[in-house]
Amino acid sequence: MRDWIALNMTPGVGPRAAAKLLESFGRPEAVFEATRAELERLRLRPEAIESIRARDTFEKAANEIERVRALGAEVLLLDDGVYPQLLREIFDPPITLYVHGAWSACLDAPCVAIVGSRRSSTYGQNAALMLARDLAQHGVTIISGLARGIDAAAHRGSLEAGGRTVAVMGTGIDQVYPRDHKKLADEILARGGALVSEFPLETPPAPQNFPYRNRVISGLSLGVLVVEASENSGSLITARLALEQGREVFAVPGNITSRNSFGTNYLIKGAGAKLVQQWQDICAELPPEIAAELLPPEPKKKEKGLVEQLSLVPEGLSETEHSVLKLLSSDTPVHIDTLVQASRLGISELTSVLLGLEMRELIRQLPGKCFVRKL
Amino acid sequence: MRDWIALNMTPGVGPRAAAKLLESFGRPEAVFEATRAELERLRLRPEAIESIRARDTFEKAANEIERVRALGAEVLLLDDGVYPQLLREIFDPPITLYVHGAWSACLDAPCVAIVGSRRSSTYGQNAALMLARDLAQHGVTIISGLARGIDAAAHRGSLEAGGRTVAVMGTGIDQVYPRDHKKLADEILARGGALVSEFPLETPPAPQNFPYRNRVISGLSLGVLVVEASENSGSLITARLALEQGREVFAVPGNITSRNSFGTNYLIKGAGAKLVQQWQDICAELPPEIAAELLPPEPKKKEKGLVEQLSLVPEGLSETEHSVLKLLSSDTPVHIDTLVQASRLGISELTSVLLGLEMRELIRQLPGKCFVRKL
Numbered sequence: 001m002r003d004w005i006a007l008n009m010t011p012g013v014g015p016r017a018a019a020k021l022l023e024s025f026g027r028p029e030a031v032f033e034a035t036r037a038e039l040e041r042l043r044l045r046p047e048a049i050e051s052i053r054a055r056d057t058f059e060k061a062a063n064e065i066e067r068v069r070a071l072g073a074e075v076l077l078l079d080d081g082v083y084p085q086l087l088r089e090i091f092d093p094p095i096t097l098y099v100h101g102a103w104s105a106c107l108d109a110p111c112v113a114i115v116g117s118r119r120s121s122t123y124g125q126n127a128a129l130m131l132a133r134d135l136a137q138h139g140v141t142i143i144s145g146l147a148r149g150i151d152a153a154a155h156r157g158s159l160e161a162g163g164r165t166v167a168v169m170g171t172g173i174d175q176v177y178p179r180d181h182k183k184l185a186d187e188i189l190a191r192g193g194a195l196v197s198e199f200p201l202e203t204p205p206a207p208q209n210f211p212y213r214n215r216v217i218s219g220l221s222l223g224v225l226v227v228e229a230s231e232n233s234g235s236l237i238t239a240r241l242a243l244e245q246g247r248e249v250f251a252v253p254g255n256i257t258s259r260n261s262f263g264t265n266y267l268i269k270g271a272g273a274k275l276v277q278q279w280q281d282i283c284a285e286l287p288p289e290i291a292a293e294l295l296p297p298e299p300k301k302k303e304k305g306l307v308e309q310l311s312l313v314p315e316g317l318s319e320t321e322h323s324v325l326k327l328l329s330s331d332t333p334v335h336i337d338t339l340v341q342a343s344r345l346g347i348s349e350l351t352s353v354l355l356g357l358e359m360r361e362l363i364r365q366l367p368g369k370c371f372v373r374k375l
Numbered sequence: 376m377r378d379w380i381a382l383n384m385t386p387g388v389g390p391r392a393a394a395k396l397l398e399s400f401g402r403p404e405a406v407f408e409a410t411r412a413e414l415e416r417l418r419l420r421p422e423a424i425e426s427i428r429a430r431d432t433f434e435k436a437a438n439e440i441e442r443v444r445a446l447g448a449e450v451l452l453l454d455d456g457v458y459p460q461l462l463r464e465i466f467d468p469p470i471t472l473y474v475h476g477a478w479s480a481c482l483d484a485p486c487v488a489i490v491g492s493r494r495s496s497t498y499g500q501n502a503a504l505m506l507a508r509d510l511a512q513h514g515v516t517i518i519s520g521l522a523r524g525i526d527a528a529a530h531r532g533s534l535e536a537g538g539r540t541v542a543v544m545g546t547g548i549d550q551v552y553p554r555d556h557k558k559l560a561d562e563i564l565a566r567g568g569a570l571v572s573e574f575p576l577e578t579p580p581a582p583q584n585f586p587y588r589n590r591v592i593s594g595l596s597l598g599v600l601v602v603e604a605s606e607n608s609g610s611l612i613t614a615r616l617a618l619e620q621g622r623e624v625f626a627v628p629g630n631i632t633s634r635n636s637f638g639t640n641y642l643i644k645g646a647g648a649k650l651v652q653q654w655q656d657i658c659a660e661l662p663p664e665i666a667a668e669l670l671p672p673e674p675k676k677k678e679k680g681l682v683e684q685l686s687l688v689p690e691g692l693s694e695t696e697h698s699v700l701k702l703l704s705s706d707t708p709v710h711i712d713t714l715v716q717a718s719r720l721g722i723s724e725l726t727s728v729l730l731g732l733e734m735r736e737l738i739r740q741l742p743g744k745c746f747v748r749k750l
Contacts, residue, residue: 016721042693091722123630209721231734237727244711244744253628253640255498256652262470265628266734268643269650275643277631336619347466348586352612356417359606359641369619 003028004077006061008096009200012048015092015212020044022078022095032058061202067201073100073173086111087219090245094216098173098308101194106141106164110290113143113217113242113281114157115235116150117292118229121260124228127252129160131225134279136163138294143168145213146181146195149225150235155184159191159260160279168220169197170205177205199233215245219244222286223248225276229263236263239273248285249273274324324353325373328363333370378534380402381436383471384575387423390467390587394731395419395455397470405634407433433576442576448475448548461486462594465620469573469591473548476569481516481539487657487664488518488617489532491525496635499603502627503528504535509654511538512741513669517542518596520588521556521570525602525610530559543595544572545580545588552580552750571595587614590620597661598623600651606640611638612647619726623660624648695720700748701727703738708745 007018007028020042024174025031027138037277039049039280050056068075078098087093104223113132114132116124123240128150132142136158146167158165167188173195176182198216199209214237218224224242226249229235240247254261267273272290274285283294317325327342328334336350343350354371357363364374376671382393382403395417400406407430414424426432451458451472459482462468489507491499501705503525507517511533521528522543533540539618542563544552548570560570573591574584589612595600599617602622604610614624626648631634649660658669692700695718702717703709711725718725729746732738738748 014721016715048625098579123632127631157581208724211727212721215723232731234727237723237730238729240726241723242546244722252631253636253650255636256627256629257498261628261630262652265652269626269652269656275640275650277637277640277644283642305495313561321479322711337561340391346587347582347619348590348612352586352609355612355615359611372562 001065001075001077002058002061003032003063003234004096005075005200006057007031007052009057009060009064010048010051014047015094015198015369017042018095019046019092020138028095046166046375050133058219062114063202067174068098069151071097071100071174073195073364074103075099084220087216087322090215090219092215093219094212096198098197098199098201099194100173100196101189102164102192103194103196105192106166106194107220109139109141109144109164110294110307111141111166111221112286112373113152113221113224113238114154114227115144115214115217115224115238116154117229117233117260118147118149118151119260120149120153120228123254123258124150124252124260125153128227131227131252131276131279131282132157132165133161133163135282136161136165138279139163140283140294141166143217145170145210145217146185148178150243152184154227155188155193156212160186161194162191165193166219166220167193167195168213169195170199170209171197172199172201172203173197174201175204185206190250196288197271210234211237218242218247221247223250223282224289225250225252226264226273227252228254228260228266229267230259231262231266233263236267239267239271245285248282250276250282250285252256254274278359287319305337318351321353321357324350325357328371328373330373333366333372336369336371339371376440376450376452377433377436378407379432379471380439380575381432382406382427382452383469383573384432384439385426386434387420387426390469390573392417392419392423394467403470404697425580439576440630441547443473446475446549446576448473448570449478450474459595461597462591465590465594467590468594469587471552471573472591473572473574473576474569475548475571476564477539477567478541478569478571480567481569482595484514484516484539485661485669486518486541486596487601487661488596488613489525489529490519490589490592490599490613491529491639491685492604492608492610492635493522493524493526494605494635495524495528495603496633498633499525499627499635500528500631506530506602506627506654506657507540508533508536508538509632511536511540512659513654513658514538515658515669516541518592520545520585520592521551521560523553523556525651526557527559528546529602530563531566534562534568537566540568541595542568542570543588544570544593545573545574545584547576547578548572549572549576550579572647582672585609586612590616593617593620593622596622597665597744598657600625600627600657601639601642603629603635603641603649605634606637606641608638614646618646623657625651625657627651627659641664694729695724696728698730699725700737703748703749708741708747711744711746714746 141164144154179269251264251267507529512638519529626639
């Protein structure tokens with residue numbers, strides 16, 4: 001553990017250089033036994049080579065281990081069995097991960113990140129709060145970055161619902177940034193959440209840390225929801241990183257006249273982000289086994305047998321809607337031309353009826369203008 | 376012409392029945408010469424068969440022709456050469472189209488429909504006005520339905536820009552609905568626009584007319600933009616009709632907390648509508664030859680030679696952005712892994728730089744994580 005932490009503390013060694021070193025030498029111990037020539041071949045920065053050769057992070061690392069223990073925190077190593085599986089799969093996972101609080105329970109649940117602008121509107125904060133609350137209520141862990149604005153609203157929404165939330169920090173886990181979020185960080189810890197960082201203790205909030213932090217936010221998550229983001233928001237970078245990591249990207253749309261929604265609308269328009277109106281829109285895109293767990297079928301339907309369901313007349317349908325619904329079955333798609341013939345309705349009216357049934361979730365359109373009844 | 380108009384005026388004969396009759400008998404004249412048995416085989420409504428056999432719309436039709444002339448309007452027939460080409464291609468085109476004003480100049484230009492809720496918010500009306508104005512300024516004809524709210528804002532935006540606009544009516548062209556839009560209708564006519572309807576003169580605003588009207592709005596247009604729509608808005612039906620007609624569907628997103636944006640967000644999320652932030656987003660999706668005409672390359676670039684363009688250093692780039700831009704060419708896509716190697720940047724930083732360049736429209740991402748420079 002000391003050698004892992006020492007390697008992570010080596011100046012000039014970021015996750016990419018660390019990965020290169022581990023690939024070449026197998027284990028951190030071997031890195032520190034490498035010759036200068038071997039290190040130079042890897043094109044490391046000179047200060048990194050000096051530090052590794054001098055082993056001058058060993059003492060600091062030993063010290064660090066004690067301080068982490070004193071905090072009641074832990075350091076996870078890339079090769080130990082408890083390192084978060086999703087994070088390990090990314091291109092450049094941190095080689096050490098400082099974790100404080102109930103990290104294991106948090107990360108064992110399905111995780112979704114909610115991020116956005118620090119300078120957010122009331123609309124954005126409300127949307128973040130509402131979606132975080134709804135997701136947390138259904139057992140999703142909310143990952144965010146402890147920043148002002150959307151991040152804070154996301155953590156708070158999860159706490160309000162009595163759910164789990166994880167703050168990924170761009171500082172050491174003993175430094176809270178911004179400082180006035182100390183209370184929020186304490187509350188996260190107190191209420192079954194966790195703080196996570198790849199940076200050594202006492203690391204200050206240097207601007208270059210935040211892109212690294214962002215990849216951990218998306219790396220820990222099945223999907224990333226961007227709630228508000230202006231044109232140059234760091235959240236857009238998090239979204240792009242998430243796409244590169246093969247994670248789902250979601251965005252909350254907003255008025256095109258709002259600067260705060262420029263970035264989220266842009267993500268939906270041009271970067272393949274899925275538009276989110278409500279928490280179910282996120283769950284529906286998660287891996288099927290997780291989606292099935294989060295979105296249980298309606299209890300009403302469970303109680304009834306299949307035949308009863310099919311003969312059930314949903315309330316509030318017009319006669320025309322009812323007659324069209326009867327033309328559809330739940331197992332054989334029916335083409336719209338067949339429905340035109342059978343219903344004797346004009347295409348315009350039929351389309352209107354079908355749309356109404358679809359919006360009530362009674363039927364579903366399949367590719368090729370075919371329709372089926374939903375169970 | 377009399378027989379076409381007479382057929383269109385026949386009670387119980389909508390566009391679908393008319394199409395069936397024309398398919399069977401070739402021309403309207405022949406329809407009125409058909410035997411009762413021939414008509415009954417087509418499963419027409421009894422009142423339609425009676426009326427056709429009695430030829431009781433002939434006199435009304437002759438009268439109608441004179442009154443249309445007195446108005447200074449015209450009736451286009453489905454089989455004449457001037458009937459709008461795009462409208463003729465739909466599943467159930469009107470067999471007669473009453474047109475008043477400069478319909479030919481309007482419909483010869485690229486046409487885009489802008490529709491939405493009658494009960495719209497200030498945001499929606501502003502968005503409709505702005506987008507209609509910008510499109511009209513660039514030579515696009517704005518088609519809408521003369522209704523309150525979004526429709527009116529769309530017509531007005533076009534008029535403000537000195538552009539062309541067409542109101543498709545659910546009444547006869549001599550009836551304005553709602554009545555207080557009489558001034559708007561007059562202004563549309565006075566300023567080079569047109570009024571269009573498939574319904575005979577004096578047809579009142581019966582609710583069942585509007586779905587028919589909606590299919591003409593989309594039928595005349597290359598694409599339909601929905602600006603605001605609540606859950607049960609008729610605009611959603613227009614959008615669905617447009618998709619069935621193979622037309623592009625666009626929607627303006629809005630806050631998820633606004634009922635008025637529920638339908639537009641839903642169209643983007645679930646029905647394949649393209650999100651629109653500005654008028655260019657619409658033009659870019661129109662057929663390539665039209666898009667090229669509406670979106671001319673920037674004049675700056677035109678003045679410079681190709682080589683100069685490529686060596687041009689865009690202003691305001693950071694050193695890192697500039698060095699990454701230099702690694703990209705406009706003809707050979709470069710994979711992100713190659714860029715990681717060549718730039719010696721971490722994947723997070725590189726992603727951030729690439730996103731910045733992409734948002735300034737200097738580079739473009741291709742499938743498979745490859746990047747090229749834009750010309």
